[in-house]
Every structure is written in C-alpha cells, then in structure tokens.
Amino acid sequence: MSLHAYALTAPLQDALRPAGIQAVHLGNLWNLTLGLCGLVFAAVLGACLYALWRAPRGDAGTAPDLRSLAQPERRVWRAIAWATAASTLGLLGLLAADVWTSRALARLPLADAVNIELTGHQWWWEARYLDADPAREFMTANELHIPVGRPVLVTLRADDVIHTLWIPNLQGKKDMIPGRTATITLRADRAGSYRGQCAEFCGVEHALMALLVEAEPNAAYEAWAARQREAAPAPRDALAQRGRAVFVNGNCARCHTVAGTDAQGRMGPDLSHLASRRTIGAGMFPNKRGHLAGWIADPQSLKPGVYMPPNALAPDDLQALLAYLETLK
C-alpha cells in the first residue's frame, strides 16, 4: 500500500472492531459478558418494577406490617435464596470464561515472532526492533510496522513515568513501569492502520501521545524493515546538504539521532527515517512540510509542555533543514 492510500483511511482505535486474534478473544468475552449482564439487568429491574407496580399503596398513616418480626417469611426467603444461587452460578460462569480467555491470550504461538522493545517517554514512543544479529537491529519512533499473520512480542519499558500501551483493535493494555519490564503479545490478522494511545495518565501531554501501527503483508513489512536498517542516503542537492549541516551542527543533534551522521542525541525520537512516517509529534499531526516547520520553530504552540525547545532558525536555515528532513526516507 502506498502512503497515499494510507492517508485516505483514518486509523482505527476501537475495541469493538478486532483485527487480530488477541482482540478477537477479548471481543468474544465481551459479547458473552454483555449478554449475561444484560439478562441479569433486565431480570432484576423487571422484578423491581413489577414489585412497585403490584404492591398496594400506603402513606405515612398506614399501619406498619410487623408480621415479619414475629414469624419468618419462608416464601420470600426461598425466593431470595434461589435468586442468590442463580447469581452465584452466573458469577462462576463468568469466572470460568475469564480464566479461559486469559489462557487463550497466553497461548499465542510465538515462533518466528517479530521482537520489538518499546520504551515510553513523556510523551512519545521509542521502538527498537530486536534481532539475534545486532547489526540487523534498528530504531524508530511513534510508528510501528508489523507483518500481518506473524506474532509480535513487544517488550515494554518506561524511561520516566508510567505509560500504558494500548492498541485496542489488536490487543488490550499493558503498563510500562519504570524499573520493571513487561511483555505483551499480539498478532494482526487484517492489514490496516491502527492507532494506539497512552492509557496511563503520564503528565501534561498525556492526551497527545499516540502511536501508529501499520499492519502490512509480510513482504511489505520486510521491505520496510530493510529500508529502516540502512541509513538514509546522503543528500545530493546543496539545499539539503546545508540542511544537514544545520541539523548536525545546531540544536537538533543534541537530542536526535540520524543514522549515518554525527547526530547521535538520544533525548528525542530517532529521526533516521523521519520522512517515511505518517505523523509527527507522537501521532498527533500529519507529517507535512507546514506542520514540520511549525513544530521545529515552536513546538510549545502545538503541544504545550513538550520538552523540545523552540528553535529560532533563520528562514533560509529552516527551509534547508526541512529539505534535508524530507530526504530521510
């Protein structure tokens, strides 16, 4: 699929439209639970309304009925006992379904899994695609690509505060807790573009911390991964070369990495293939020249509180920098 085609479809973020086996398990459990709880709701509310409808009316002057203090109301007690027994049975049923689903989630076969280490930062996602051969590892940020039909094992870390990974169409949540490592497994079974969002309140820009997951056929994924492993080609035209100088010698390189250059900062997202990504600002703004220019000049106006400082570049420098960034495919 081309980037153009992606841009036409809004990414999905919806637990009720599962696109992977784990989310399907969760969706089935949801349907079962919703059905059972719906029945209970109808039954109890129905009994309550019927009681209100059938009972005779009284007022403050009506003599209280004290017979129950003297003799036990066996018929009433029996009804309550049956209702309680039925509730207990329903709860046991739910418990069994819950445990069964947990087991199903844990049993996703992981042979030939894609291994990703995902680290949460205030307020962006750092991804490292792991490989047995360290030379084949690569970094990216805020956008994951995964192959359809292959399992993905995501190792979760956090660098500062607690974040939570949640891609509802593919899988439920898992916390990313500083000092602890967690893993989550998922598999996309339908190609598409899925949106995830940080689900644990993580500070001032918690709302603007999204993650894009592109599930694509294995061949497309492998092609993408191959491109990510290589440094973007050195710019040829003079403008972009000047832009690279602005990047490497200026503020940018203090926090950002571009593979194959001297820019090796680790504070902010890896930008080696920035131009191949759909969004900037952690899934918040389209990766278009105008947005990028605005982001570089004054990130605070787009995402107040973000750690990236404003950059008062000369207009020529800014244009050169943008031209360079656009070569990072």
Next chain:
Amino acid sequence: MTVLDTAKGSWPERGDAFTLEQTWSDPPGLLGWFSAVNHKTIAVRFMVTTFIFFLLGGLLALAIRLQLALPNGKVLGPDLYNQVFTMHGSTMMFLFAVPVMQAVATYLVPLMIGARSVAFPRMNAFAWWIFTMGGAMLYLAFFLDIGPDAGWFAYVPLAGPDYSPGKRVDFWAQMITFTELSGLMEAIVLITTILKMRAPGMTLNRMPLFVWTILVTNVMVLFAMPAVMLASTALITDRLVDTQFYNPAKGGDALLWQHLFWFFGHPEVYMIFIPPLGFMSSIIATFSRRPVVGYAAMVLALIGTAFLAFGLWVHHMFATNLPELGKAFFTAASLMIAIPTSVQIFCWISTLWTGRIDFKTPLLFVLAFFVILLLGGLTGLMLASVPLDYQLHDTYFVVAHLHYVLLGGAVFPLFGAFYYWFPKFTGRLLGERLGRWNFWLFFIGFNLAFFPMHVLGLQGMPRRVYTYPAEMDWADLNLLATAGALTIGLSVLLFVVNVVRSLRHGAAAGDNPWGAGTLEWSVSSPPPMANFERVPVVHGRFPLWQDAAQPAHVTGLASGYREVLITSVADAKLDHRLWLPGSTPWPFLAAVATTILFVGSIFTPWAVVWGAVPVAIATTAWFWPKREMTGRRVDSELLP
C-alpha cells in the same frame, strides 16, 4: 423552643427540660461558636462543609465537560485541565463522599440508638475543624495555581520529586493527611458511640440497619486509612527529604505506591457505598410500611462486603505485570463481592414486593439505585475480569462505571436521605414538587452524561485526556455527555433552591412526618440539645412501630451535667454513667496548631519539630482537668 413542645405530654416538668437544654447547649457568641461540641451542631457544620465541597467538585466537573464537549477544546489548557480533574477527583473522594457519610452519621447515630451525644464530643469537633482546614488549604492552593495535577490517585513516579517539581503534589499529599486524620477520628467516635452508648435494651440484634452500616464502614476506615496515610507520608518524604521509597533507580518501587493506595482505595469505594445501603434500608422500610426483609441476611451481607472489600485492590492493577495466576484470585474475589450486594438488592425488592408503597421523593431517589447502581455493579463485573480489563482499564468505560457506582450507590441515596431526614434536622419538610423536578432532572441528566461514556471507552477513548482529535468520532457522545452534566447541574441548583426555600417556608414537619419506626423520630424536630429528655429503654427493632413495653425510660440521669449512659457492647446492658466534657475552644485551637504543622512541613521539614510545640500545648490544655468539675464528679460517685 422545641423543648416547650406541649405535645410531648410525657415530659414530667418544664424545669428539667430547660436544665437539660441549658446543660447540653454550646455557649452563645463568637467564642461559643468556636467552642461548640454538641454533636448535632458539629454534624450540621460538617454536612454543610462537605456539601460545599460537593458543589465545588461539581463545578470542576462542569469545567471538565465543557473542555471535552468538542474536539480540540480550548476552554482549559492541558496544565489547568490536569489540575481541574485532579481537584475534581480528590474533592469528591476525600472531601465529599467519605466525610459526608460520617457527617450524617454523627448526627443520626446518637438519635437512632437513644444516646444524648456521640462519644468524645471534643474529638468530634476537632475532626470537623481539621477536615475543614485541610480542604480549605487544598482550595487555597488551587486558586493560587499550585493545585495538585498528578491525578487523585497520584501515581509515582509522576507524582514524585523528579516529574512533579514544585509544591503542587505536596498540597495534595498533606490534604490526604488532614482528611485521613479527620476520618480516623470520626471512625473512633462513631465506633465507640455505637458499641458503648446504645440505649439499654438496644442489643446488637435490634440496632437499625443504618447503624450497622455505619459500624461496619468505620471499622473499615480504621483498617484502610492508615495505608493511604502511610503511602502519602512516604510520598512526602520522597519529595521533601529525599527518601527513595518509590524511586526504582535507587531501589524503591513504583508499584509499592499502587498497592498501598489501592489497599485503601478499593475499600474506600465501599466506605462510600455502605452507609447509603443504610439510607436505603431506612427509607425502603418507612415507605413500604414494613421492616426490611431479612435483617440477619442484611447484616451478614454488610460484614461480608467489608471483608471482601479488602481483597480486591489488585483489580485496579490488572494491566501491570503482576503474575497472572495472582490476578485470577482477585477476579474471583471481585466477582464474589457481588453476592452480598445481590442479597441486599433481593431483600429490598422483596420488601417493596410485600409492602404498601408510599411514593415520596426520598423513595424516588432510592429507587434510582436499582437502575444506576445495578448497571454500575454489572459493569464492575466486566472490570473484574482480567482480560476484559485489558481493554476497559483507564478508558471512559471506567469513568462511566465509577460514576454509576458512586452516584447510583451513594449520591442518589444520599439525596434521598436528605429529603428523608431534612425534616428532622430543621423541623420543616423539603418541597415535594421541586423534589420531583430535582430527582427527574438528576436521573435523566445522569444517564445522559454517563451512559455514553461506556461506548466512548469501548471506542478507544482513554481517561484523563484534556482533548481529542476530531477524526476520532468521539465528538457526538462527548457533546451529549456535556449536555447531561449541565442537566445535573440544573438539578442540583433546584435542590439548593428547595433547601433555601424550605428552610423558611417549608411545611412544619412534626416529630414523625413519614410515620417511621426508629428512635430519631420519637423526638421533636429539630431535636432538643440533649436529644432525649428521658433516655428510652428499647424493646424491639422499631420502637415507634411496636407496642410500648415497660420500662419505657431510664430515670436518674443528671440533667445538670452532660451525663450519658454507657452500656455493654453486645446486649446494651447498663454499665455505668459518664460525664462528657463541656464546650471548649481547645479543639479549634489544636486544629489551628495542627494545620500550622502540616502546612509548614510542606515548606520545611523542621516544621514537624517546632510545629509540635503548639500542638502539644493545645492538646494539653484540651485535657486539663477543672478542679470544680472533678470535685463534683467525685461527689456524684459517692452519692449516686
């Protein structure tokens, strides 16, 4: 003056009633206002204070809803929004929901059990003062733009020194210290009152169900609140004196906070929810003209709920990497707690089924429980499931769930309780017409506001976001929710109008406007300062419904001193007489001293040292015996 009510022909002589009224009254004037210890005076102040916090928390909720009404909202920026939602949650949980139940209880419990006061009346006054000062401190900080912004749950490391520099979270943590201190003291007051000050004959088996709920709740307070006080104190020391309890880089643990917080936080839900079960039982009994079905089952269900409530906290932490097998136990416990609640719901429905129903406003509010709490309970079963929680946790589904539980389970019954006991508090009935408008607007507004949030959560909207993009298709339901919130606001406004109007123009209530059966309705409305001119002897669960038996009253209690009867725990047999201390400003002054210590310690740890001196002086003066009183007490013991 209520004590002159001639309808109470059973009173032997006016002189005695006057003496009693004088004895139990707080002194007049400004100093008297600061010296008040009568439980009804303090309880009314406490209720009014918590209601003001409810209104403030409600206004914050409206601000949240206005911000989220449309995508990319610009009403509040992210920084202010985070303060506002933190303040909303903290206010509703710590400054309204738990204390309002204790406030109502300190008014009603002595009247329901035939006592002239709560135990430890000075501590009761201190608890209100310290609560008020803590709440005032929090709002002062908020108005100065140093309001907490790390959520009402203040998860570390976000709330820790590295990621929340400045004083904002310190004010939150000290507010916890204030309110928990107050809550623990009220728990001691209420438990002691209930166990040791019941009128003779009111065995545990004859206690009104409301009193049972208060007893159970406050025992829970004793076990739950120390956990959060410990947690917030460790947070403060991490922030102020560089301890490392929660810092994983130095061997601390971020999850420790969550365990301690939820070990308190989950029982807290039940501390909010159980007293309203008592409102339910009181109101349903009165308005279906019969005792609630299954007294023993109700009591056992309450106790069962209280025990299980301490075994569920991990269901707030299912998304962490705790062991899966362990989580399954917490699923089982979370599902199990539905059983005692179901038993109570079935008992109430049976009561309505077999009763004769009087549809008054208090009953309407209580009946809303069967829709709203029921739905909230069922979504609770969904959240109890580990796998479902993976999808639902930290989304708007949870926001919907908790409001269904807390408003349906606590606020609706609480409003019902206000309509029910307002005549006892004030001597006047609340307007029935406005009451119905109040109810229906609240009910409809509530469902408009919160039902759509279930769907929003499933559609992927996380909690605690200050905005959302237009592409997410969440706009329509959010707008609907905002419309619902405004409807609730209108309904609460009508309630305030109703209260203000009824205070002046409401119909006179008389002693027992609803024809209820428990002891609080045997005294005039509002009750005399001493509650009971003659302390009753109790022969059944519904003294006003059941035939009178002899002896009807206790005689021989002094009316010139604040003398109360102490009875045995289980059977309420006469034990001894006790003189309660009189009115004094020292609880107020001790609260001021404690406030200086607590607030000072936000700015310097040395405040704990020098701040202890005025606290010690104030508490010593508080307990300083008066030679004259001691002498009289000795005399009274020699000559009974």
